[in-house]
Amino acid sequence: MVQYISPPLDLSFAALSDPTRRGIIDQLGRGDASITRLADMFQMTLTGMKKHIQVLERAGLVVTQKVGRVRTCKLGKRGLKAEAEWIEAHRKLFEARFDALDEIISEMKQEGSDESGS
Amino acid sequence: MVQYISPPLDLSFAALSDPTRRGIIDQLGRGDASITRLADMFQMTLTGMKKHIQVLERAGLVVTQKVGRVRTCKLGKRGLKAEAEWIEAHRKLFEARFDALDEIISEMKQEGSDESGS
DNA sequence: TAAATACTGAACCATATGGTTCAGTATATT
DNA sequence: AATATACTGAACCATATGGTTCAGTATTTA
Structure with missing residues (x-):
């Protein structure tokens, strides 16, 4: 888990x-x-x-x-360092996802299927 | 677009x-x-x-x-751009505060006063 | 066709949130 | 000493959150 x-x-x-x-x-x-x-x-x-x-x-x-x-x-002295770090680290994941080939494939598949759910 | x-x-x-x-x-x-x-x-x-x-x-x-x-x-395609921008813009405010002289002064004044409240 | 899988929706629960009012206490100010 | 100011705490309210169970529906799979 x-x-x-x-x-x-x-x-x-x-x-x-x-x-x-x-x-x-x-x-x-x-x-x-x-x-x-x-x-x-x-x-x-x-x-x-x-x-x-x-x-x-x-x-x-x-x-x-x-x-x-x-x-x-x-x-406060603490600032927003930890938050900035989390966000920056994860922005990379978001961007990486959209460079991937399966992204293009899944976009193509979208026609005719339930895009948004209930 | x-x-x-x-x-x-x-x-x-x-x-x-x-x-x-x-x-x-x-x-x-x-x-x-x-x-x-x-x-x-x-x-x-x-x-x-x-x-x-x-x-x-x-x-x-x-x-x-x-x-x-x-x-x-x-x-999602949206990513974390808006969040990153807010955080970055405000990190600067936090840092600027601690460059200020009054910061040092107020730190000095803290002795003997109610730092943390109730 | 029957059964299993994957999700959906409603209802419920305990606790948290964002706000209020009202009644205090502590500290200036006059 | 009396009054005004600044906060504090408790109680209340409506709604949201993070989770559950239970009862569906829709789609595979056997």
């Missing part, structure tokens, strides 16, 4: 699957921000934004630090 | 957030496979595997074709 374990990628890809969270990363790339400021920018309750930040923190994409009553968020 | 509408990053990052689905992509990189074969490899029911394939299909990462009673799965 083929098993693939890589919890960090689970968490970071899941974190990146939400447009608000990608927006937060975008924003933090332009400068650190408090949770309140981010909540205002994304028109969301403080509590809602806090949850997004927690997801990003668990994924290691964002780190926070509370000073006084303000929690400041910034991009 | 054929145009491929790249489904939003939401779908592909969500698809990639599951280790089984990353494994399926890995496997399809080594050759096309039926749903039954994948279900066997990943020790899962046919129905369970079918759902994973549907998620990958909606994200455009896998295409399937049914011939006779067998549905064959292969890597």
